[in-house]
Amino acid sequence: MGFAHSINGTRHVFPDLRRLMACATPFRSGDALAGVAAGSASERVAAQHALADLPLRHFLNDAVVPYEDDDVTRLIIDGHDARAFAPVAALTVGGFRDWLLAETTDAFVLAALAPGLTPEMVAAVSKIMRLQDLISVAAKVSVITRFRNTIGLPGTLSIRLQPNDPVDAPRGVAAQILDGLLLGAGDAVIGVNPATDNVDNLCRLLELLDGVRDRLDIPTQTCVLSHVTTTMLAMERGAPVDLVFQSIGGTEATNRSFGVSLGLLAEAHEAGLALGRGTIGQNLMYFETGQGSALSANAHHGVDQQTIEVRSYAVARKFSPLLVNTVVGFIGPEYLFDGKQIIRAGLEDHFCGKLLGLPMGVDVCYTNHAEADQDDMDALLTLLGTAGVTYVMGVAGADDVMLAYQSTSFHDGLYARALLGKRPAPEFEAWLDRQGLAAASGAGRMPASLLRALPGAA
Known part of the structure; x- marks a missing residue:
């Protein structure tokens, strides 16, 4: 399954979730060294748009590292708490960003949600957030x-x-x-x-x-x-x-x-x-x-x-x-x-x-x-x-x-x-x-x- 989004008349296609996540990432030298970074700012913005439209549920069925090849993937999938995930299960990545920034989403809500989130969901939403978004949401969370x-x-x-x-x-x-x-x-x-x-x-x-x-x-x-x-x-x-x-x-x-x-x-x-x-x-x-x-x-x-x-x-x-x-x-x-x-x-x-x-x-x-x-x-x-x-x-x-x-x-x-x-x-x-x-x-x-x-x- 691929992903696509058009920017200024150019259609950018991302063949899999790994490529989509990599291209949506704000530029850093390590991704360029690995050969996975977006080729242009336009491609990065297109990937961020496509990622924002992706349902959170997608991450439960599409692993960036194959389940059968990696025990960390198995830990993530097998340990997922569906009940804790329920409040955000119907959201897209972009909708999840808005939900996190809402005033009604407080420390108690976020603590209850944590077992229902996978790392890929959290990484995805961070890729479409500004620094002030990352700071505002993190400041709500207390882990004791x-x-x-x-x-x-x-x-x-x-x-x-x-x-x-x-x-x-x-x-x-x-x-x-x-x-x-x-x-x-x-x-x-x-x-x-x-x-x-x-x-x-x-x-x-x-x-x-x-x-x-x-x-x-x-x-x-x-x-x-x-x-x-x-x-x-x-x-x-x-x-x-x-x-x-x-x-x-x-x-x-x-x-x-x-x-x-x-x-x-x-x-x-x-x-x-x-x-x-x-x-x-x-x-x-x-x-x-x-x-x-x-x-x-x-x-x-x-x-x-x-x-x-x-x-x-x-x-x-x-x-x-x-x-x-x-x-x-x-x-x-x-x-x-x-x-x-x-x-x-x-x-x-x-x-x-x-x-x-x-x-x-x-x-x-x-x-x-x-x-x-x-x-x-x-x-x-x-x-x-x-x-x-x-x-x-x-x-x-x-x-x-x-x-x-x-x-x-x-x-x-x-x-x-x-x-x-x-x-x-x-x-x-x-x-x-x-x-x-x-x-x-x-x-x-x-x-x-x-x-x-x-x-x-x-």
């Missing part, structure tokens, strides 16, 4: 998760404290933890990307993070972002594992390139639950994603990178995660060339993730060879804050010296909270107050108890 604190409440903005060190030096990690805590970061998670992914190093870092958290009684969670199999080995050794991390993608082949499967993720999830380390909830999975990962793994099946990205959110949704993070500009300019493309992609990912019911954060970031700078990141951070982003990154100086990319600093998080009237997670804010720190500004003298808790302190 819990482990040792409450993430995602309306009016809050959490921050992942990311104390990465080029050689995983304990004093380097600890110094950045101190810096972040003093500036109100760390309520989403204190999470280290290890320079070396082996179980001995993982256990050492986990003990470090948990020791600081436990000695200071910080109501937050810790994580070392190692491969899920390494984390499972650490669990067997009795290491203090709070969150189970893994990078994921939107096709079976992409996940295979990451060394994981749906079955392995389920096994890790059950192992984490068995530890029972959450105090107020058991949302313990932490997933990271990013547009372009499927193309870099030659696992995109001819599907545009944004649609594949949203399919990864179906994988995340299955495991009720505490945190999901699109590392939006990290993969590089081959996939998102400049600040304009990164800003659009970040707002798309956030909108799509929240609409599917995920606690969506964004690493507002870029690599040094991209056509982007901190002004672009300021713009995206501010837009995401107005859209109700669940959390962002806190990196010392906004410069991750281990991963070699640019992100948002602890001060950037303070800026966003102050500008938009956002607060940290309530339990974490109360802890900051008890420590003599002003949660919104980070002002105050370093408490002696905080200094004594750090490794190597006198």
Whole structure:
């Protein structure tokens, strides 16, 4: 079955849903690299018109990646909730956009709808929305998760404290933890990307993070972002594992390139639950994603990178995660060339993730060879804050010296909270107050108890 639409007397034909979705996507370098982007602005507009007229029901019968070839497709189709879908079942993609923007469509309605939406439906509607549409709808959605604190409440903005060190030096990690805590970061998670992914190093870092958290009684969670199999080995050794991390993608082949499967993720999830380390909830999975990962793994099946990205959110949704993070500009300019493309992609990912019911954060970031700078990141951070982003990154100086990319600093998080009237997670804010720190500004003298808790302190 094909699709067609005429623009200025020229008839544009799209032979299948994959081609229609790809051509309707606002331009980005990754789709051009993959050879799936629209050939002209006219073709893109024609595809967007044809997509707007497509019934939402169509996505239940026409998979962009074949059902028999891909376990993510099977997860999407087999897990669809027809009852939740019923309120929008008669709409087209264009009608769905109008319905989402209506004042009567509120947070409660959207929360009930989430299990009835497939990633392809959500990706499709995002392709015909302006930035203000993506922001307006996302701002309505609240996705609340819990482990040792409450993430995602309306009016809050959490921050992942990311104390990465080029050689995983304990004093380097600890110094950045101190810096972040003093500036109100760390309520989403204190999470280290290890320079070396082996179980001995993982256990050492986990003990470090948990020791600081436990000695200071910080109501937050810790994580070392190692491969899920390494984390499972650490669990067997009795290491203090709070969150189970893994990078994921939107096709079976992409996940295979990451060394994981749906079955392995389920096994890790059950192992984490068995530890029972959450105090107020058991949302313990932490997933990271990013547009372009499927193309870099030659696992995109001819599907545009944004649609594949949203399919990864179906994988995340299955495991009720505490945190999901699109590392939006990290993969590089081959996939998102400049600040304009990164800003659009970040707002798309956030909108799509929240609409599917995920606690969506964004690493507002870029690599040094991209056509982007901190002004672009300021713009995206501010837009995401107005859209109700669940959390962002806190990196010392906004410069991750281990991963070699640019992100948002602890001060950037303070800026966003102050500008938009956002607060940290309530339990974490109360802890900051008890420590003599002003949660919104980070002002105050370093408490002696905080200094004594750090490794190597006198």
